[in-house]
Amino acid sequence: AQKVTQAQTEISVVEKEDVTLDCVYETRDTTYYLFWYKQPPSGELVFLIRRNSFDEQNEISGRYSWNFQKSTSSFNFTITASQVVDSAVYFCALSEVAGGSRLTFGEGTQLTVNP
Amino acid sequence: DAGITQSPRHKVTETGTPVTLRCHQTENHRYMYWYRQDPGHGLRLIHYSYGVKDTDKGEVSDGYSVSRSKTEDFLLTLESATSSQTSVYFCAISERQGAYTEAFFGQGTRLTVV
Numbered sequence: 001a002q003k004v005t006q007a008q009t010e011i012s013v014v015e016k017e018d019v020t021l022d023c024v025y026e027t028r029d030t031t032y033y034l035f036w037y038k039q040p041p042s043g044e045l046v047f048l049i050r051r052n053s054f055d056e057q058n059e060i061s062g063r064y065s066w067n068f069q070k071s072t073s074s075f076n077f078t079i080t081a082s083q084v085v086d087s088a089v090y091f092c093a094l095s096e097v098a099g100g101s102r103l104t105f106g107e108g109t110q111l112t113v114n115p
Numbered sequence: 116d117a118g119i120t121q122s123p124r125h126k127v128t129e130t131g132t133p134v135t136l137r138c139h140q141t142e143n144h145r146y147m148y149w150y151r152q153d154p155g156h157g158l159r160l161i162h163y164s165y166g167v168k169d170t171d172k173g174e175v176s177d178g179y180s181v182s183r184s185k186t187e188d189f190l191l192t193l194e195s196a197t198s199s200q201t202s203v204y205f206c207a208i209s210e211r212q213g214a215y216t217e218a219f220f221g222q223g224t225r226l227t228v229v
Contacts, residue, residue, distance in 0.1 A: 004157075035217065045158075045205065045220035091157055101146060101209040101216040102173065105157035 002027045004094050006106035013082055014114050021077040021109045023092030029053075031097045034068065034075040039089040039108070051075065082113045118142050119221035121206050127227045134193040136224050138206030140186075147189040148207040148218065149173075149181065151200075158205060164189055196228045 003026040013019045025034065036048040049059065051068050059066045063080045079086050089110050093103040118141030128134050138147060146165055150158040150173075160173030162181040170181050178200060180192045193200055203225050207218040 006157075037220075043203070043223050045207075047217045047219065050217055093158075101211070101218055102148065102160055102163060103150075103158070103218060105150075105159070107155055107157045 002029075002032075002094050002096055002104045004092050004104055004106035006090075006092055006109050008109045009107070010110045010112070012112045012114065015084060016081050017113075018078060018080050019082050019111065019113075021079075021090050021092075021111065023075045023077065023106060025073050025075065025092070025094050027094060027096055029096040033095045035093040035095070035103065036066070036075075036077050037091045037093060039091065041088070045091070048077075079111075082111075084113050084115055087111060087113045119206060119208055119219060121204075121221040121224045123224060124222065125225045127229060128196050130197060130228055131195050134196050134226065136191045136204055136206075136226070138189045138191070138221060140189075140206075140208050142208060142210070142219075143186060144208040144210045145186070146209045146211070146216075147183065148209075149179075149189070149191045150205045150207060150220075151175065151202040152205060152223070153202050161191065161204075193226075196226075198228050200226065201228045202226060 005024045032053045034051045038046045065078045067076045089108045091108045092106040120139045122137045148163040149161040152158045159175045161179050164170045164183045182190045203223045205223050206221040209216045209218045
């Protein structure tokens, strides 16, 4: 069965620091997709990124970057020069081909960025 | 923003009573999902639907039932609410059935069972 682990329950940083959120996954499928979602204090879930298992290129979007490494089954998320508005719970999730678009989520990491 | 509306947004109910949560979408997406969010567990899939009258169980379906009589509405029923069902419930929709398809989530319903 698939599993996603976010070992960091809470992270606290000071504004402008860089921070990396870890995500480790388990799956038997060779084709799968990984996602990151953000849940700000208002409670909604916001889609951030999707990667497929055949594309190990790192991706950068503004201050956000993602590092996908199949060799270590990791899909880590880095925020550069963090801002107070980045404070949120971040979820990593996995979907397998057999599961369609059903998602298996990690436990979430609460990120607090202090001014 | 995806047109997903969950109702009610907050509810307090007593143990043993039935409760129905509603998810309404205006996107005409075929696939709909109910997840629950609990500390230390992230979100877990309760039930999902792949079309009108077509539903299936997820990871934590015990004590829950669903119905989908129209494309736009997906109802989650707690047949006899228990304190362990105190949680935040999220509805999600996706346009296609595929592992690559991102799901869009509603605002959530906070349910407290006392």
